[in-house]
Amino acid sequence: MRPQKVDDQQLMAGLMAVLRAKGYDGASLNDLAEATGLKKASLYHRFPGGKKEIVEAVLNYVLDWIKQNISGILLSTDGKPQERLSKTLNNVRALYNDGDSICILRALTNDTGLPLFGLQIEESFQVWLEGFTQLGLDLGFNKSQSERMAREVLIKVQGSLILSKAMDDLTPFQQSLSDIEQIYKH
Amino acid sequence: MRPQKVDDQQLMAGLMAVLRAKGYDGASLNDLAEATGLKKASLYHRFPGGKKEIVEAVLNYVLDWIKQNISGILLSTDGKPQERLSKTLNNVRALYNDGDSICILRALTNDTGLPLFGLQIEESFQVWLEGFTQLGLDLGFNKSQSERMAREVLIKVQGSLILSKAMDDLTPFQQSLSDIEQIYKH
DNA sequence: GTCTATAGCTAGATAGAC
DNA sequence: GTCTATCTAGCTATAGAC
Numbered sequence A, B: 001m002r003p004q005k006v007d008d009q010q011l012m013a014g015l016m017a018v019l020r021a022k023g024y025d026g027a028s029l030n031d032l033a034e035a036t037g038l039k040k041a042s043l044y045h046r047f048p049g050g051k052k053e054i055v056e057a058v059l060n061y062v063l064d065w066i067k068q069n070i071s072g073i074l075l076s077t078d079g080k081p082q083e084r085l086s087k088t089l090n091n092v093r094a095l096y097n098d099g100d101s102i103c104i105l106r107a108l109t110n111d112t113g114l115p116l117f118g119l120q121i122e123e124s125f126q127v128w129l130e131g132f133t134q135l136g137l138d139l140g141f142n143k144s145q146s147e148r149m150a151r152e153v154l155i156k157v158q159g160s161l162i163l164s165k166a167m168d169d170l171t172p173f174q175q176s177l178s179d180i181e182q183i184y185k186h
Numbered sequence C: 001g002t003c004t005a006t007a008g009c010t011a012g013a014t015a016g017a018c
Numbered sequence D: 001g002t003c004t005a006t007c008t009a010g011c012t013a014t015a016g017a018c
Helices: A008-026 A029-036 A040-046 A051-075 A081-095 A114-138 A143-167 A171-183 B008-026 B029-036 B040-046 B051-075 B081-095 B114-138 B143-167 B171-183
Strands: none
Touching (some): A008 A051, A008 B008, A114 B143, A143 A171, B029 B051, B051 B114
16 A cells, blocks of 8 residues: 555644634635645545544544543542642643634534534533543542532633633633632632 | 515524524525525625625624623613623523523634634624623722623633533533622622 | 546525516 | 526535556
């Protein structure tokens, strides 16, 4: 076989960048091809199911990333809980480019994306919530408090990303991440 | 002239429903025509600038709605501040169908919508913020506290809408609106 | 595995009858 | 003011050469 022109890692990065910036309907296969350096027909070779399969693959990649860089850290027992939180929040900052990038889960959470990818989106949010719920428990909060705080984290992250984008000002996002760190201090 | 088949109010309602559900790229002129009961060519008669002008008109309508039902109430001096807050939050619940509807400002806050409508989106958010900032001042909080609380309101609303949609569970939104009421209690 | 070329379709937008 | 009919461009997807 011919060698792959771009490896899976590069491919996913390019596809995700376009999808989270433009959404499902706004991202054309030409956009996706251009961002990855492949031609349309080559994308169909890698993803025979077309755009739908591309998004499914990217969402699997996102879920894996969350498991590795969010919930995986928070569910581990390395170091102190506060250190796990700091590490996780730094990964969140990197994921969203300090508040400048749109969340791909958000970009797909509309009436065109949800019927196609709702289950995958829900799973990613669920895994994220489970990580932060465990953090609350590790810090001595009870179950219902911990679950509530985990929801609050997601709400702050998603809400501040929208506000930062709309106002063209990264401080809401950055402030919100600081606030999250405070929430978990007794 | 011929009579209008649908009045401006109905027209805006139909257009907004499609746009916030599907976003700018996802909403086709056929979708918009079907939702309003007009044909494509008739939409072009009302909005010669096409889809872009349609969205601009809808965003003007949204801004007016926010001025009337959010900031207008919070900037008034009718009744007690807490009553103004309750009334405003009920309007917010109605706007988003208790958490089931997507925010059109959010739906347009991506790399296809922002270059076209960024200024209008920012203005709507700004007006919303000014209303809640005044509420904080009326309740005795200082300026920087009031501004921070106003941002927190928008973050909670936008973030909980996303979480509610993604998890198919309206409680995050409803809980967040209750939380907002608590924030403003001394 | 990647590419060029193209099929088939739907998009946004326009012309012109009524 | 609304409609049917139509244009062109761009879309998703496929065929087949290398």
